[in-house]
Amino acid sequence: MSQEQPTLIGARVPKLDAPLKATGSATYGHDVRLPGMLHGRILYSEYPHARVLRVDTARAQALPGVKCVLTAADAPDTRFGYGRDNVPFKNQVVRSLRDEVAGVVAVDPETAEEALRLIEVEYEPLTPVFSPEEALAEGTPLLHPDRGSNLFQTYHYEHGDPQAGERESDVLLEAEYQLPYVSHACLETSVVVAHFDPHGRLTLWSTTQIPFLLQRDLAEALGMDGSQIRIIQTAIGGAFGRGLDIYPFEPIAALMARKAGRPVRLAFTRAEDSIAAPARQPARVRVRAGARRDGRLTFRDVSAVLDIGPYVSWGAVTPLVMMETTASLYKVPHVRFHTDCVYTNNPVTGAMRGYGNPQSTFFIETMMDRLAEAVGMDPVEFRLLNANEPDTVTPQGLVITSCGLKECLQAVAARADRAAGESAAGWGQGTPVSPARDPFHGAPPSRRRRGIGFAATLNVGGGARIYRSDGCGATVKVDDFGHVTLVTGATEIGQGSETVLAQIVAETLGVSLDDVSVENSDTDVKPWDVGVHASRTTFIAGNAACIAARQARDQIFETAAEMLEVKPEELIARQGKVMVRDDPERSIPISKAVRRRHFRQGGRIVIGEGWYDPPTRLVDKATYKGNISAAYGFGAQMAEVEVDLDTGIVRVLRLVCANDVGRAINPMAVEGQIEGGAQMGLGYALTEELLVQEGRVLNPTFADYRLFTAADMPRIETIIVETDDPGGPFGAKGVGEMGGTPTAAAIANAIYDAVGLRLTTLPMTPERVLAALDTHQPKDGE
Amino acid sequence: MKQVIHLTVNGDSHELYLDTRRTLLDVLRNELGLMGTHRSCDAGDCGACTVLLNDLPVTSCLVLAVACDGAQVLTVEGLRCGDGLHPVQQALVETGGIQCGFCTPGMVMSAVALLGEKRRPSEAEIRAALAGNLCRCTGYGKIIQAVQRAAGEAT
Structure with missing residues (x-):
């Protein structure tokens, strides 16, 4: 192996925190115990829409073990959140069944729970609004009268001339989708867990994905200065976008701790988490799309309505991502995209992994399959013909650098068992299952059909500028034992970012991974970062860590060059040593060079700093055009399914996923x-739906939410x-969200291949499949 | 109402004076400070709180502590093999079967129970044994591989 060849990049290194987690030693938010810690519980509204006339807390207050009871009177009169439409406790109007009315702090959660039942609230019910259509109808009550409308925001995007696109189309298709x-x-x-120290400074132990934005948001919600708030991130037991906003329970915990004068922990029950934490927005989407007879795409026209619930989170920005897939996945000359985000008295919604992309990839990629069939082309050939290519700029302004979309499509197609179903030639015929291949019990093979389906995806892979900064900071310190400490703004949510960042730093400094530790959990210690979202950490935090590590290496080289009597440019760092490139026998340990800097007059420490904010820009406010990411990831999936004609059960037998990740650091x-x-994509396709009736979540437990x-x-x-992106650290791009974005479409396309049904409502449950089969029963096996 | 019980946890014996409504999970976490056993659904649906009660896997959120008088309990903290990890833990680390890690201790205990009963389980048997342990991060494939690897090493 040459001296220059990376050794840790591309290595299958176990996560640094895995032994801690395997032994149950990691400290999660639920495990934080502070001396004198009390427990908070929240009282939620009994009505989806009502005026709060009276809150009487006297009986709750009198219960032994109760330390204090809080209502809106305990909170400052300021609004918070993306839409500045939320307050910790709702003092006049409740707008959903998850609205906070009061809170109790007690010696244990059970006592607090008991006290909640003693709080008397008098409501005057208001007319509830349970659908966006209703919400936008004339005469419907307004959720936020001061806003003048239940329509929070409209996104309208166009490129080309969609009407001309329609005229150019030899085939034109239309469908309506319902997403859960x-x-x-x-x-x-x-x-x-919240705690105020005697100086009045607040420390919050939190599972947030946005520690620095949360500092600011909390300061606003609490009427404090951001400098007086410290966020410590515990080990985080799953995030997926749930922690991408401020939510009322966070300022409420702080208010509780302030009033009680002791640390307070506020932990949700499972049902509470399903009801009061955000969900992915449901959407109704109308799609029209066309193609020429030769297979080239002509236009897409998408109109969507999103039910965002009673308060707006950053989740209301998901249309930006739906728009990106609509406008830029494949080469489409003419596109129109229109989305309304509407307030209702339904559950609160937020950002979730993929941020609009699982939704849009489902409708775009099932429509692609229909177009392929309509023009008589193989679904893979049709996609390859229209695929994005490297070093191009889309009409939306996305600057595509590396692009492995075609390679991904070809890779999954090569693994497809075409005999499993019939592609272009025999759409919708399916193949009866041969008894020899039948791994399952159930209906006889003659009553089951197999099919295969494809779908691709485009996702930001080099950050996403949805805030004014898309930056991340890092420092790299090297001590006189040669131990390296990376302090990164990035957040570990289980995805393994700290391990990948450590690999980048170790590789750059030529040390082993054992010599690197990562600090990433305390806003008092770590440099600023936007947060963990948009598959951005490897690319953005990776570049920042790389810059910091190079700077630290340069400092070491400066001293080592004196010691080895060469120029710094002649040095390389390998195996914990600084070596002369052309004479590796001449070397000194890194630790020795660092000591030399410490043990002399006018010495210096070794500490490198890095700040990386990618060369991108916010989309134009009027046209929504612009390059928001410094790189784009691509992927394709092939699903092979079996549909049981008698039960409607869809089994996924194989799912092949190819992803262009630039370079796989790990x-x-x-x-x-x-x-x-x-x-997650399989769940979105087949099983997962939070059922909501008149604003109430019907299945808040894991027994019912499958x-x-x-x-x-x-x-x-x-x-x-691997496509080796020019802007990524060691060529890498992000991959955090792409795994699930095309799955539902690939499965829906496979179901069509098997039984000739085009399902447009997710999830594709046995009930829905059976109902569709009732109107379209394929003939029995041959 | 309160009651005295005797419980052996990870080899240590405890005499506990408990509210009869306390679950085994409560006692492990809040009385004994064993935070490796995680609370997630509190209804037996997710398996995050799985421990071995007299060698059998149970969701400790569904077990009343007073019903365990005289029992032996093994939690994830009691698994150490010499100065290293238990083969199931080691395999989970090496195969990448751990992401957020919240389900991991329960997953480990279910796997340990399976391997205690069956030295070389088939893939289908592993899947069945872990079906009560939900994981939201990994897609289970690497966890299943880890159990296969641990089974290979145990024989």
């Missing part, structure tokens, strides 16, 4: 993101496509 509420379903329920972690994303289990999961076959 989805729960993040993090295994760890929402939790926060292939095992990349696979982990893809496999876990695919599991996640895929180890027994249900098909084997996920992953293929890593």
Whole structure:
């Protein structure tokens, strides 16, 4: 191996925190115990829409063990959140069944719970609004009268001339889609611990994904200065976007701690997490799209309505991502995209992994399949013909650098068992299952059909500028034992970012991974970062860590050059040593060079700093055009399914996932993101739906909200496509969200291949499949 | 109402004076400070709180502590093999079967129970044994591989 060849980049390194987690030694929010800590519980509204006339806390206050009871009177009169439409406790009007009316602090959670039942609240019910259509109708009560409308925001985007696109089309198709509420379903329920020190400074132990933005948001909600708030991130038991905003329970915990004068922990129950934590927005989407007879796409026209619930989070920005897939996945000359985000008295919604992309990839990629069939082309050939290419700029202004979309499509197609179903030639005929291949009990093989389906995806992979900064800071310190400490603004949510960042730093400094530790959990210690979202950490925090590590290396080289009597440019760092490039026998340990800097007059420490904010810009406010990411990731999936004609059950037999990740710094972690994303995508496709009736969540437990289990999961076959992105650290791009974005579309397309049904409502449950089969029954097996 | 019980946890014996409504999970976490056993659903649906009660896996959120008088309990903290990790833990680390890690201790205990009963389980048996342990991060594939690897090493 040459001296220059990276050794840790591309290595299947176990996560640094894995031994801690395997032994149960990691400290999660639920595990934080502080001396004198009390427990808070929240009283939620009994009505989806009502005026709060009176809150009487006297009986609760009198219960032994209760330390204090809080109402809106205990909170400052300021609003917070993305839409500046939320307050900790609702003092006049409740707008959903998850609205906070009061809170109790007690010696234990049970006492606090008992006290909640003693709080008397008098409501005057108001007319509730349960659908966006209703919300926008004339004469409907306004959720926020001061806003003048239940329409929070409209996104309107166009490129080309959609009407001309229609005229150019030889085939023109139309469909309507209905997309469900989805729960993040993090295994760890929402939790926060708040404590004010005697100087009045607040420390919050939190599972947030945005520690620095939360500092600011909390300061606003509490009427404090941001400098008086310190956020410590515990080990985080699942995030997936749940922690991407401020939510009322966070300022409430702080208010509780302030009033009680002691640390307070506020932990949600599972049902509470399903009801009071955000869900992915449901959407109704109308799609029209066309193509020429030769297979080239002509236009897309998408109109969507999102039910955002009673308060706005950053989740209301998800149309930006739906827009990106609509406008820029494949080459489409003419596009129109229109989305209304509407207030209702339904559950609160927020950002969730993929941020609009699972939704849009579902409708765009099922529509692609229909177009392929309409023009008589193989679905893969049709996609390859229209695929994005490297070094191009889309009409939306996305600057595509590396692009492995075609490679991904070809890779999954090569693994497809075309005999499993029929592609272009025999759409919708399916293949009866041969008894020899039948791994399942159930209906006789003659009553089951197999099919295969494809879908691709485009996702930001080089950050996403949705805030004015998309930056991240890092410092790298090297001590006189040669130990390296990376302090990064980035947040570890289980995805393995701290391990990947440590690999980048170790590689740059030529030390082993054992010599690197990562500090990433305390706003008093770590430099600023926007947060963990948009698959951005490897690219953005990776570049920042790389810059800091290079600076530290330069400082070491400066001293080592004196000691070795060469120029710094002649040095390289390998195996914990600084070596002369052309004469590696001449070397000194890094630790010795660092000591030389410490043990002399006028010495210096070794500390490198890095700040990386990618060369991107916010989208134009009027046109929504602009390059928001410094790189784009691509992927494709092939699903093979079996549909049981008697039960409507869809089994996924194989799911093959290919992803262009630029370069896999840690292939095992990349696979982990893809496999876990695919599991979420499978749930989105087939099982997961938060059922909401008249504003009430009907299935807030894991018994009723069905996640895929180890027994249900098909084997996920992953293929890593490397395109070496010019802007990424060691060529890497982000991969955090792409694993699940095309899954529902690939499965829907496979179901069509099997039984000739185009399902447009998710999830594709047995009930929905059976109902569709009732109107379209394929003939029995041959 | 309160009651005295005797419980052996990870080899240490405890005499506990408990509210009869306390679950085993409560006692492990709040009386004994064993935070490795995680609370997630509190209803037996997710498996995050799985421990071995007299060698059998149970969701400790569904077990009343007073019903365990005289019992032996093994939690994730009691698994150490010499100065290293238990083969199941080691395999989970090495295969990448851990992401957020919240489900991990419960997953480990279910796997340990399975391997205690069956030295070389088939993939289907592993999947069935872990079906009560939900994981939101990994897609289970690497966890299943880890159990296979641990089974291979145990024989």
